[in-house]
Amino acid sequence: MLYQITDNTYYTPSSEETDRPNLGYIRGEECSVMVDSGNSPAHVKEYLDALAENGLPVPRYVFLTHHHWDHTFGLSSVDDFMVSVAGFNTNEKLKEQQSYIWDDEHLNAYCEDNTIPLFCKPHILLEYPKLSDICIHTAMIVFKDELRIELGDETLVMRHLTSGHTDDCYYLLAEKAKVLFLGDGNSEEVVGTDWIDHKEPLEGLIKQLEDIDFDYCLTGHVPVYTKNELLEDLKERLAAVS
Numbered sequence: 184m185l186y187q188i189t190d191n192t193y194y195t196p197s198s199e200e201t202d203r204p205n206l207g208y209i210r211g212e213e214c215s216v217m218v219d220s221g222n223s224p225a226h227v228k229e230y231l232d233a234l235a236e237n238g239l240p241v242p243r244y245v246f247l248t249h250h251h252w253d254h255t256f257g258l259s260s261v262d263d264f265m266v267s268v269a270g271f272n273t274n275e276k277l278k279e280q281q282s283y284i285w286d287d288e289h290l291n292a293y294c295e296d297n298t299i300p301l302f303c304k305p306h307i308l309l310e311y312p313k314l315s316d317i318c319i320h321t322a323m324i325v326f327k328d329e330l331r332i333e334l335g336d337e338t339l340v341m342r343h344l345t346s347g348h349t350d351d352c353y354y355l356l357a358e359k360a361k362v363l364f365l366g367d368g369n370s371e372e373v374v375g376t377d378w379i380d381h382k383e384p385l386e387g388l389i390k391q392l393e394d395i396d397f398d399y400c401l402t403g404h405v406p407v408y409t410k411n412e413l414l415e416d417l418k419e420r421l422a423a424v425s
């Protein structure tokens with residue numbers, strides 16, 4: 184399944200069962216870009232099949248919004264034919280995750296100290312019946328402040344995002360389409376099975392978003408927001424923690 188946001192922006196929808204997030208797509212004159220690499224090779228296959236069914240070219244670049252498993256664990260299956268791009272903090276966290284041991288015993292230990300939130304455990308187990316199949320790759324291009332990719336008829340701008348979800352959130356803005364890809368940047372911090380808002384990063388996020396010129400926003404796990412809807416939602420949450 185593939186949904187269209189604007190003339191040149193699309194996404195495959197999230198699914199709750201194994202917590203697969205929305206995966207974005209920007210079609211450019213010169214080349215196309217994937218946003219987030221999915222939670223597994225099977226998730227990536229679903230995405231590429233949807234593009235093929237709709238006659239859309241395979242992306243040349245894949246941008247990672249943050250390091251969480253559901254947004255990055257599919258990267259190993261696209262490394263042969265896409266160039267991966269991530270912010271510095273995301274790549275550092277991916278390197279850290281490469282040292283994890285993937286078996287039941289270690290997963291339980293990671294969940295106990297919230298290295299991996301307990302919320303993720305059933306989803307990971309369902310997506311990976313054999314945990315040892317998990318293979319984590321890092322990005323090929325890493326940026327610190329800002330990165331731009333020129334697609335011919337579209338310019339993509341990637342920057343760090345203030346977010347309470349994790350300190351390695353980055354956004355991608357398709358400037359001409361005015362579509363902002365946020366990953367989980369609008370989400371709370373996940374601790375165990377709880378979603379916790381923090382006042383300061385939420386204030387910073389609202390301020391940052393107000394200054395970005397966009398009409399629509401694709402986040403990680405719900406359908407598209409307009410800029411107003413997103414800001415209203417965040418301001419309601421801010422009022423609840425203030």
Ligand SMILES: [Zn+2]
Pocket residue numbers: 249251348367
């Ligand atoms: Zn996340």
